[in-house]
Amino acid sequence: MRADPTILHVDLDAFFAAVEQRDKPSLRGKPVVVGGVGGRGVVATASYEARAFGVRSAMSTAEARSRCPHAAFLTGRFDAYREVSGTVMRLLRELSPLVEPLSLDEAFVDLAAAGLDDVSVAGVTEVARRLKRDLHEATGGLHGSVGIGTSKLVAKIASDLEKPDGLVVVPPGTERDLLRPMRVTVIPGVGPATAERLRRVGVHTVAELERISEDELVRVVGQAHGKGLYRMARADDDRPVVAEREAKSVSVEDTYDTDLVDRRLLEGLLDRQAAKVTERLRKARLSGRTVTVKVRLHDFSTHTRSLTLAAPTDNTRTVARLARTLIAEVDTSGGVRLLGVGVSGLADWIQEDLFGDTEEAADTADEPLAEEAIARVTRGRPWSPGMDVEHATHGPGWVWGSGRGRVTVRFETAETRPGPVKTFSTDDPDLVPRPRGRYDVPPDTPEAGVPEAGVPEAGVAAPDDATPL
C-alpha cells in the first residue's frame, strides 16, 4: 500500500460488444452478445442492453438466446479488438511508462512513474477525467471505467464500483473501511471454490475475513492463497505494476459440436492443432520443452498428459507426434468434446534441425480418410455472424447470419448509416471477406488523417479465419 493514490486501473465497458456497436450502427442501443454461436458456445461479452435481460459473461449462448432472443449474436472479431486495445494501451503509455495490460480491455498504470506534480485525490481525479475523455475520442466512442487507489487491489475494486463509465478514487486511509462490508469474492483470486471454503468457516465478508488468523486461513485455503488473503483482507498490498511479462505457454484448444470417438479423426485434429501452436511459437520466436495434450471427455471431466523433451522445439511434426503419443494414454472411447495442444517451458527461439528436417504444413496427407472427417468437424464457418464483408455492388457490410447455402448481409459501417439487408448465395463471387481497417476507422481521430496508422500489417483476416470464440 502506497502513501498516495498512484495506482490506476482501467477497464473498458462491455468491450467486445461496444466495438461491435461502434462498427455496426444499427446495433447501437440494442442488445448485442459476442461469443460462441455454436451449440456449445458461451457468452464472452454482453452489451448493457443484453445484460438487462439477464445475459451474462460465461453463460451458455443457448441460455442467452432464451433470455434475449432478439439480441444480435456475433462471433468475435479479434483483429478489431486487438486494434482498439492497442490504441488504448498507447494512450495509457503516454500517461505513464509503467503500464501492465491484464487483457485486451484492462490494464494497471503506475502514476508514480508518470512524473505528475499533483498526486492528491483531486489531482489524480483530474488525470482520470482526461484519460476517460481521451479514450472516448481515440476509440471512436468507447467508455472505460477507472479506479484509482494506493494499491492494485483497491484500484481494481474501485474501477468496478460505478460501471459503466465510472470514475472512483479511493482516498488513502479509507481502504479498509471500503473493503470491510464487501463480499470476499470482490478480492481477485476468490472464486466459487474459495468462497465456499470460507463460507464453511463462517466467512462471507471482508470484515469477517479480517477476524481469521493467518494460520487458520492457511489451513482453510492453502499456503500461498492463505497468506495472500490474510494481507488482502487488510488492504495490505504492495504488488508492483509490471510492464513486461513473458509468455509461459502457448496453446490451442477446440470444443466440438458433437463428441468425437474416431481415433484417426482425433489424431488428425491434434496434427492441425500442433501446426497452429508451432506456427504461433515461430512467429513469437519461441520454442518449448513440454508438450501437453488436453482432453475433455463427454462427461466434462478434463485430463492432461504431458511430456518434457531434453531440448526445446518449435517443430510441427515433433509436437504432433508427441501429441498423438500422449492422447493414446487417455481412454477416449466414451467420446471427446474438447481437444487441445499446448507447449510450455518456453525458451527464446533456438535454431534446430540443423540437418535439414524442414517444416511441413501438416502431416495428414497420408490419411485422406481423416481429412474429410476433419473438414466436417472443424467449426470455422466461412460466413460467421458479425464478420466484415464487402459486396462488389452494395459495398461494405457485415454478416447477419448464414445457413442452408445463404448468407444475409447488413450493409453498413461505422461511418455509413444503416443500409439494406440482403441475402446472397454463400458462393456468390461478388461477396468477399473484408480486411480490417479499411472502413472502420472513425473520422476525426488521429488515425483518420494517417491511413496507415490504424492498419497494422497483420490486420488482414484470412477468409477461413472465422474461428469461433
Next chain:
DNA sequence: TCTGGGGTCCTAGGACCC
C-alpha cells in the same frame, strides 16, 4: 440447451540428487 479459449499460479507426490 448446460458449461469457450487463452492464459497464470498453486498443490502434491514421486524421482532424483546432494
Next chain:
DNA sequence: TCTGGGGTCCTAGGACCC
C-alpha cells in the same frame, strides 16, 4: 538392518482470471 532433510524437476489436476 529403520532410514534425515532440502532442493529441483516432472506430471496431473484444479482454481481462477478476462
